[in-house]
Structures are given as structure tokens and as C-alpha cells.
Amino acid sequence: MANKDKNRHISTSTALDDEQRVKVLSPGMLVAKRFFRNRLAVAGIIILISMFLFSFVGGLLTPYDETQVFKFYDIIEKDYAGAAVNTEFQYYEAEGETFPAVAKAQLILAINNGEDSFVSKDVNYSLINEGKDFYRIVQYQEVARIVTKKGISKLTPAEGETFTSEMESLYLKAVEEGQDTFEYDGTVYHILQNGSTTVIAKAKEISIVSKMMFSAYSQDTVIDYNFRYAAEKAMNTGESRFEVNGSEYEMDLDVEDNSAVFYLLKDGQKIEYALASNMSINAVDKDFLSIEFKAAVLNAIDNGDTSFVFPDKDGTEVEYRLVRKNNQYTIRKYTETELINVYESPSKKHLLGTDGNGMDILTRLMYGGRISLMIGFLVVIIELIIGVILGGVAGYFGGWVDNLIMRFVDIIYCIPSLPLYIIIGSVMDFLRIDPKIRIFILMIILGLLGWPSIARMVRGQILSLREQEFMTATEALGISVRRRIFKHLVPNVIPQLTVIATMDLGSIILTEATLSFFGLGVKFPYASWGNIINAVNNIYVMTNYWFVWIPAGLLILITVLGFNFVGDGLRDAFDPKMKR
Amino acid sequence: MEDKNKVNQVSEDSQSDYILEVRDLKKYFPIKTNVFAKQKGEVKAVDGVSFKIKRGTTMGLVGESGCGKSTVGRTILRLIEKTDGEVLFNGKDIFDINKKDLRKLRTDMQIIFQDPYSSLSPRLPIGEIIGEAVREHNIVPPEEYEDYIDDIMAACGLQPYHKDRYPHEFSGGQRQRICIARALAVNPQFIVCDEPVSALDVSIQAQIINLLSDLQKSRNLTYLFISHDLSVVEHISDTVGVMYLGNLVEYGKKEDIFRNPAHPYTQALLSAVPVPDPDVKMNRIILEGSIPSPANPPSGCKFHTRCSKCMECCRTQVPEVKEIEEGHFVQCHLYND
Numbered sequence: 001m002a003n004k005d006k007n008r009h010i011s012t013s014t015a016l017d018d019e020q021r022v023k024v025l026s027p028g029m030l031v032a033k034r035f036f037r038n039r040l041a042v043a044g045i046i047i048l049i050s051m052f053l054f055s056f057v058g059g060l061l062t063p064y065d066e067t068q069v070f071k072f073y074d075i076i077e078k079d080y081a082g083a084a085v086n087t088e089f090q091y092y093e094a095e096g097e098t099f100p101a102v103a104k105a106q107l108i109l110a111i112n113n114g115e116d117s118f119v120s121k122d123v124n125y126s127l128i129n130e131g132k133d134f135y136r137i138v139q140y141q142e143v144a145r146i147v148t149k150k151g152i153s154k155l156t157p158a159e160g161e162t163f164t165s166e167m168e169s170l171y172l173k174a175v176e177e178g179q180d181t182f183e184y185d186g187t188v189y190h191i192l193q194n195g196s197t198t199v200i201a202k203a204k205e206i207s208i209v210s211k212m213m214f215s216a217y218s219q220d221t222v223i224d225y226n227f228r229y230a231a232e233k234a235m236n237t238g239e240s241r242f243e244v245n246g247s248e249y250e251m252d253l254d255v256e257d258n259s260a261v262f263y264l265l266k267d268g269q270k271i272e273y274a275l276a277s278n279m280s281i282n283a284v285d286k287d288f289l290s291i292e293f294k295a296a297v298l299n300a301i302d303n304g305d306t307s308f309v310f311p312d313k314d315g316t317e318v319e320y321r322l323v324r325k326n327n328q329y330t331i332r333k334y335t336e337t338e339l340i341n342v343y344e345s346p347s348k349k350h351l352l353g354t355d356g357n358g359m360d361i362l363t364r365l366m367y368g369g370r371i372s373l374m375i376g377f378l379v380v381i382i383e384l385i386i387g388v389i390l391g392g393v394a395g396y397f398g399g400w401v402d403n404l405i406m407r408f409v410d411i412i413y414c415i416p417s418l419p420l421y422i423i424i425g426s427v428m429d430f431l432r433i434d435p436k437i438r439i440f441i442l443m444i445i446l447g448l449l450g451w452p453s454i455a456r457m458v459r460g461q462i463l464s465l466r467e468q469e470f471m472t473a474t475e476a477l478g479i480s481v482r483r484r485i486f487k488h489l490v491p492n493v494i495p496q497l498t499v500i501a502t503m504d505l506g507s508i509i510l511t512e513a514t515l516s517f518f519g520l521g522v523k524f525p526y527a528s529w530g531n532i533i534n535a536v537n538n539i540y541v542m543t544n545y546w547f548v549w550i551p552a553g554l555l556i557l558i559t560v561l562g563f564n565f566v567g568d569g570l571r572d573a574f575d576p577k578m579k580r
Numbered sequence: 581m582e583d584k585n586k587v588n589q590v591s592e593d594s595q596s597d598y599i600l601e602v603r604d605l606k607k608y609f610p611i612k613t614n615v616f617a618k619q620k621g622e623v624k625a626v627d628g629v630s631f632k633i634k635r636g637t638t639m640g641l642v643g644e645s646g647c648g649k650s651t652v653g654r655t656i657l658r659l660i661e662k663t664d665g666e667v668l669f670n671g672k673d674i675f676d677i678n679k680k681d682l683r684k685l686r687t688d689m690q691i692i693f694q695d696p697y698s699s700l701s702p703r704l705p706i707g708e709i710i711g712e713a714v715r716e717h718n719i720v721p722p723e724e725y726e727d728y729i730d731d732i733m734a735a736c737g738l739q740p741y742h743k744d745r746y747p748h749e750f751s752g753g754q755r756q757r758i759c760i761a762r763a764l765a766v767n768p769q770f771i772v773c774d775e776p777v778s779a780l781d782v783s784i785q786a787q788i789i790n791l792l793s794d795l796q797k798s799r800n801l802t803y804l805f806i807s808h809d810l811s812v813v814e815h816i817s818d819t820v821g822v823m824y825l826g827n828l829v830e831y832g833k834k835e836d837i838f839r840n841p842a843h844p845y846t847q848a849l850l851s852a853v854p855v856p857d858p859d860v861k862m863n864r865i866i867l868e869g870s871i872p873s874p875a876n877p878p879s880g881c882k883f884h885t886r887c888s889k890c891m892e893c894c895r896t897q898v899p900e901v902k903e904i905e906e907g908h909f910v911q912c913h914l915y916n917d
Contacts, residue, residue, distance in 0.1 A: 026705070027702060027703055468698050468699075469694075469695060469698045469699035470698065470699050470700055470701040472654075472659055472691070472693070473691070473699055473759075473762065474712075476657055476659060476686060476689075476690060476691045477690075477712070477713035477762070477766060478684070478686030478713065478716065478717065479712060479716055480716065483712075487701075487704070487712070488701050488704075491701075491703040491704075492701070492702065492703055494703075
């Protein structure tokens with residue numbers, strides 16, 4: 001096109017000809033050329049590109065997740081079970097009966113006072129001492145009352161009860177034999193002498209009260225009331241054989257430590273049935289402790305051993321350690337446990353180690369970089385949109401519009417930003433705002449507070465450009481306002497905008513890091529370089545685990561440095577006074 | 581283009597010989613220190629200026645710096661609003677029409693600025709600078725656009741390949757040519773040349789002056805040529821106006837003004853023109869002091885503070901404009917009866 005009949009219109013003498021200069025550079029290309037001659041600027045660009053690759057591509061390449069917690073298995077000594085001497089009364093309620101808590105308190109009072117009956121909530125309970133620390137609680141129901149007056153006895157059955165003559169004869173027989181009970185039709189009747197009145201009553205078993213702990217050999221065995229009563233009675237009387245519920249049992253009593261093993265006699269065989277002891281042994285977890293294990297524990301406690309060996313399910317011998325604390329024994333054993341891999345030093349698996357949450361630091365740095373850079377860019381975009389529009393309007397229209405907008409800018413400048421961030425941060429903490437939404441709120445706030453400097457710059461530029469003669473020329477040519485703004489004004493502000501935006505990016509990343517460091521910005525589980533460095537608020541971490549915070553600090557330093565280098569380079573490249 | 585010329589000729593026949601008539605034009609700039617303060621006063625940049633320009637001629641407007649020459653030029657184009665008076669362009673008052681019609685009218689009146697550096701947008705290539713308004717106003721059909729721009733550029737001594745270059749790649753003279761091409765591209769009838777050669781060196785000045793003269797002849801243009809350089813004005817003008825402190829103190833045909841200057845100020849100006857001959861003894865009239873502030877102009881004749889022929893009446897009475905010979909107007913008490 002350049003050579004297309006160039007001499008068509010004018011003679012060569014009038015042509016200001018410098019056609020030999022073929023290379024035509026647009027102002028943008030000139031800036032680029034000058035920019036790339038600046039070594040620091042190129043270094044900055046390389047830094048920034050590598051930061052972007054690190055954050056955005058690195059996050060895709062890393063095998064780990066942002067919030068992946070690394071764990072490992074280790075064998076450590078853990079509490080397995082506890083044993084304690086039982087000093088409290090235990091209550092074994094008869095089937096279908098309840099012994100309320102209030103009555104339990106009355107019972108303790110009665111035992112301490114040596115009384116054999118007590119009243120609780122209009123219910124008359126009788127206390128029958130069956131042995132040492134072994135009571136039976138019975139509730140009597142009156143069947144008949146015999147009042148003897150002047151040698152004449154008069155029998156009156158209780159309301160709703162019948163007292164047959166047969167029963168009467170049995171009663172008389174019992175009185176004769178000096179017994180205080182008689183049995184009729186499978187029910188035991190008690191003869192209670194109370195002065196001149198004799199009361200014949202049915203007894204209702206309520207509960208057994210003792211300090212013995214019973215445990216069955218087999219998980220399926222349910223130790224019922226009758227067995228418990230018979231067994232404890234046997235322990236007190238020393239009878240080695242007794243019969244309950246149609247089965248015969250044999251007892252092996254250990255008087256010294258007040259424990260006993262009961263065997264069920266079936267077809268001439270002795271089957272281990274239950275263990276009674278005043279020690280209570282419970283597993284820390286919901287494990288079922290076998291009676292053999294309990295016996296082993298009791299044995300060890302008796303012998304005063306500090307450790308014992310007991311085979312586990314597979315028959316392997318496991319050593320248990322017995323730790324005594326007053327009347328409490330703790331049984332500990334070495335168990336394989338899952339542990340979080342905290343503060344692991346750099347290794348092949350974790351190039352920069354793991355942090356206090358057992359997460360891979362390198363991976364978190366990548367994701368943190370994403371958030372830091374994203375916040376930087378989005379905030380700058382918000383600032384640019386608001387700043388350019390308001391600054392442009394103020395500069396182009398001038399007058400009271402300019403005055404209004406610039407006073408608004410002054411007001412925004414007056415807002416103390418750090419206290420505001422702290423307040424907003426704590427408000428967000430209080431409202432338990434989702435960490436993801438928090439990031440966006442943070443961006444908006446940073447953007448809303450950051451635009452005034454851009455607005456001022458744009459306004460100043462447009463104000464001075466507006467008075468330039470080329471703007472007067474566009475008016476004289478009748479160019480539309482829209483074209484005048486976007487074709488003539490805006491392109492002339494772009495250089496300053498680019499510089500200020502680049503410089504701003506660095507400072508916003510710093511601000512974000514500061515806020516996250518103080519716990520006001522990006523929150524766990526999201527990573528940001530700032531909240532990774534936050535680990536140093538523990539002095540032990542700071543001095544011992546350099547790999548946790550040094551890399552994040554370096555990344556912030558390098559990135560901000562990169563942005564500043566690029567910003568400086570752009571400013572120099574845009575400066576027309578700089579020689580090419 | 582031929583159509584347009586035809587239109588021009590038609591309008592020439594139907595309208596008066598005068599393309600522009602300025603009647604008692606006034607432009608006062610308010611003085612304010614800040615928005616809340618009261619207006620302290622006003623700068624009377626243009627204080628009652630009247631003149632007429634014939635179609636196809638050049639009027640030179642001379643005066644010291646700050647006397648209001650450029651303000652007159654810009655007010656005529658309605659680049660700044662007037663305070664009072666009338667500007668009739670082809671018989672229509674340009675301050676009477678609305679903004680939409682004004683935009684259409686813009687193509688008929690153009691301006692060339694003094695500083696060729698600040699008058700070109702640094703971020704646009706030359707082709708865009710020249711052609712922008714052509715497309716904006718649909719001066720030519722889109723298919724003829726490229727050739728049209730080439731023609732205009734060629735007419736101004738620019739090569740077609742300059743189109744892709746940016747202003748910073750040109751010298752001052754070339755830039756001024758670009759400015760002229762930009763003004764010519766919308767095919768105007770009237771151009772205000774606001775000191776177009778003051779920023780250029782003498783050899784380039786000659787080129788630009790000659791270019792303007794050539795274009796005037798070929799396109800029947802009318803110029804208002806604002807300058808402080810009397811020799812340039814003498815070379816290019818048909819009529820000349822001399823301004824002092826917002827007033828047109830003398831106005832007439834070039835020959836009348838330069839041969840027979842009537843106003844003491846014009847006489848002083850002309851005596852200061854350097855003559856390139858060391859043997860010629862100059863009889864200069866030295867003006868004492870500097871131009872007074874237009875915000876607080878002297879009473880009576882504004883020139884009386886520096887005038888060598890100052891009389892008593894000059895201090896109190898504003899002199900009237902007198903026609904001392906045909907087409908030669910002077911505002912001075914010397915010519916009052």
C-alpha cells in the first residue's frame with residue numbers, strides 16, 4: 001500500500017520523504033521494546049510468570065489436595081482398661097421392680113443408723129441384713145393382722161385379701177416351731193411380731209444391695225436376681241454348693257480378697273459361670289473384657305505386680321502394664337494407632353514437609369498462591385472499575401461533580417483501614433461466615449477502600465488531558481463525546497493506570513497476607529500465604545520448623561518484588577523522557 | 581467533492597459576500613479562587629469586537645500576547661461560550677443553534693492550533709487522526725474513504741505511508757501539515773489559524789504559509805489568521821485587525837494598515853518590525869511598561885497608560901470606532917472631531 005502510486009498527487013520536491021524508514025512502531029510497541037530492555041523488569045516478569053505457573057498450574061500437578069491431612073500408624077502405649085475397688089453400694093433390682101434414687105438415699109441413711117426399715121414416698125421398705133455389706137430390700141404387703149387382747153387373739157384379714165383356715169393352721173404351726181415364715185401355695189408369708197399385734201405379710205423382693213461386682217464368663221449369660229442373691233448368700237455363709245432356678249452351682253471362694261468364682265454343674269461337669277469381686281474392671285473403649293482377663297487383672301493386683309501377660313484373641317502373648325493411682329488401677333498396653341503427620345521435615349514425599357495440621361506445605365503454598373494472586377487481581381479490577389469511572393467523571397465534567405467526587409475520595413481516605421479490617425474480621429467471626437464467602441467479602445472491602453488513589457490519578461490525568469489542544473480539536477471536529485472519552489482520553493491514561501495497577505497488586509497481596517496473618521483474612525481450611533506464616537505465632541514452631549513459614553515468606557517477598565519491578569519497568573518504559 | 585463545490589458556489593450566489601460577521605463580541609472569564617468563594621471579578625478577554633470577513637479572503641489578527649486574539653478565534657467557533665454579542669456564520673448566529681446542528685456546522689469551520697505537539701493525540705496513528713471526523717460525519721462514502729484521505733494528505737504534502745505512523749515520529753512542520761490535513765479533511769469553508777507558524781522555524785514557516793495560500797486558492801477557503809508576527813500577517817492577509825486588551829483598536833485593508841497606520845498602538849507595533857538591513861536606521865516607538873491586566877483594565881481608552889499621544893479625554897472617555905477612510909476603522913480619540 002505504501003508504494004501504491006505514491007507520486008500520484010504531488011511532486012517529489014514537496015514530499016517530506018523518509019520512505020526508507022520502513023519500521024513503524026506504535027507507541028505500545030515502543031513501550032514494550034523499552035520495557036524488555038530493562039533487566040529488572042524482565043526479571044520481575046519472569047518472577048510473576050513463574051509465580052502464576054507455580055500457583056495455578058502447580059495446584060493441578062501436585063498429587064495432594066489443599067486440605068489433605070497426612071496420617072501414619074505407630075505403636076504407642078495407650079490406656080486399655082481401668083480397675084477400681086468398688087466402695088459404693090450396687091443395686092440389683094428384682095425383675096419388674098424399681099428402686100428409686102430417693103429411696104436409695106433413705107436406704108444409706110437407714111444402714112448408717114442401723115435401722116431395719118425406712119419409708120420413702122409413702123412406701124414402707126424393710127431392710128434385711130444378709131451378711132457383710134449385703135442387704136435385701138423387701139416391701140411387705142399385709143395379708144392379715146392378729147391382735148391379741150387379754151389372751152384372746154383376733155385375726156382380721158387385710159382388705160382385698162383372703163386368709164384361709166389352711167393358712168391359719170400353717171401359721172399356728174410356724175409359731176409353734178418358732179419360725180417366722182411359712183409357705184403356702186408357693187408364696188412365703190412372713191410373721192412380723194410387733195408388740196401385741198402380729199402381722200402376716202407377703203414379701204415383695206425389691207432389690208439386693210451389696211458392694212460385689214458380678215461378671216459373667218460368657219457374653220450371653222445374664223446374671224439374674226435369684227442367682228445373684230443365692231451366690232452372695234453362699235459367699236456369706238461359705239456354703240460351696242447351692243441351687244438356683246433349677247440348676248446347681250458350685251462356688252470357689254477366695255476369702256482373702258473377697259472374690260469368688262462360680263461354676264455351673266451340668267451333667268457332672270463344672271462350667272465356669274460367673275465371677276464376683278469387689279473390684280470393678282472396665283474397658284476404656286466399648287470392648288468386652290473376658291472374665292479370664294479380669295481374673296488375670298485381679299490376680300496381678302493381688303500379687304502387687306506392675307505388669308502381666310495375657311494372650312489376646314489370636315493367642316499371642318501381650319504384655320499389659322498396671323499403673324496404680326490410689327484405689328484406681330490403669331491397665332495400659334501398646335496399641336497401633338493412627339497419628340497425624342505433624343511438622344514432618346522435608347522429604348521426598350513432602351518436599352517442604354507438613355504443617356501443624358499434617359497438610360503438605362508445598363501444596364498449600366500453591367493453593368495459597370492462587371488465593372493471594374486472585375485476591376490481588378480481583379481487588380485491583382474492582383479498584384480500577386470504581387476508580388476509573390469516578391475519576392473519569394470527575395475529571396471530564398469538572399465543576400461541582402468533580403468537587404463532590406473528590407470530597408468523597410477524601411472521606412474514604414480518612415477511614416482508618418486497619419481498625420476497620422479488624423472490626424469486620426471479628427464481625428465475620430461472630431457471624432460464622434463461611435470461609436469461602438469470607439474471601440469474597442475481603443476482596444470487596446479491600447477494593448472499596450483502595451479505589452481513591454486510582455480515582456485521584458485518573459481525575460488528574462483527564463483534567464490535564466481535557467485542556468490539551470487535541471481535545472479542543474476533537475470538539476472542533478464535532479467528534480462524539482463517547483469517542484472523545486474512549487478514543488482520545490482513556491488511551492492516554494492507560495500507561496499511568498497500568499503502572500498504578502501493577503504497583504497496587506503488590507501492596508494488596510501484602511495487605512491480604514497481613515490480614516490473613518492476623519487471622520482476619522483468609523481462614524483455614526483455605527490456604528493463603530499469610531495464614532501459612534501465621535504458624536510462627538507459636539515460638540516453638542518458629543524456632544524449630546523453619547520449613548513451615550520461611551517458604552511462604554519468601555514467596556510473598558518475591559512476588560511483591562516482582563510486581564514492583566514490573567511496575568517500575570512499566571513506568572520507565574512509559575516515560576517519554578527515557579531515551580530509547 | 582465536486583458536489584460540495586457546487587453547493588458552495590450556490591450558497592455563494594445566494595448569500596452575501598461575507599462568510600463571517602462578528603458583532604460586538606464579548607467574552608469575560610470569571611475569577612474564582614475556589615468553588616465556595618464568591619466571584620471576585622472577571623477577566624475581560626474580549627470586550628466588544630466587531631469585524632467582517634469576505635469569502636475567500638484572509639483576515640489577519642495581530643496583537644500582543646494576552647490581548648484576546650486566541651479567545652476571539654475560539655469564541656467564533658463556539659469552542660468557548662460567548663458572554664455577549666453575535667457571531668454570524670453564513671448569516672446564521674452560531675450561538676443560536678442547538679448542539680446537534682452545531683455538530684453539523686463544525687465541518688464548515690475548522691481550527692489549526694499553534695502547538696503542533698499538543699494538538700495531536702499521541703496514541704493514534706496519523707490516518708486515524710485525519711480520518712476520524714471524516715467517518716464521523718460521513719463526508720465521503722466508505723469505499724472512497726481511503727483515497728479521499730490519501731488525497732487530503734497529498735494536498736498537505738504528506739505521503740500515504742505516513743498514515744500508519746504516530747505523531748511522535750514527525751517533525752514540527754510535518755505535524756503542522758497533519759493538523760492542516762485534519763482540518764481540511766472535513767471540507768470546511770472557514771479555518772481559524774491560531775498562530776499556526778509561531779512554533780516553527782522560519783524555513784518551515786514559509787512552507788506552511790505557502791501551503792495555506794495554495795490551499796486557499798484551490799479550495800476557496802476563508803482564513804482568520806491569528807498571529808503576533810506582523811510580517812507573516814502582511815504576507816498572507818487581505819484585511820488586518822489589531823487587537824489591544826480585548827478591543828479591536830484598528831481594522832482595515834492590509835495596505836491601509838501597513839502603509840498608513842492610524843492608531844498609535846499600530847504605529848508602535850509596525851515600528852518594531854525588524855528590517856533585515858543593518859544600515860537602516862530604525863525610528864522605533866518604544867512602548868513603556870507592559871500590557872495592563874484585562875481583569876482590571878484602565879479607564880477610558882485602554883491604551884492610554886502606554887500611549888505617547890495620550891490626551892486628557894483618553895483617561896476618562898472610551899473612544900468610539902471611526903471609519904477614517906473606506907473600510908479602515910480606528911478606535912482612537914485622535915480621530916474624533
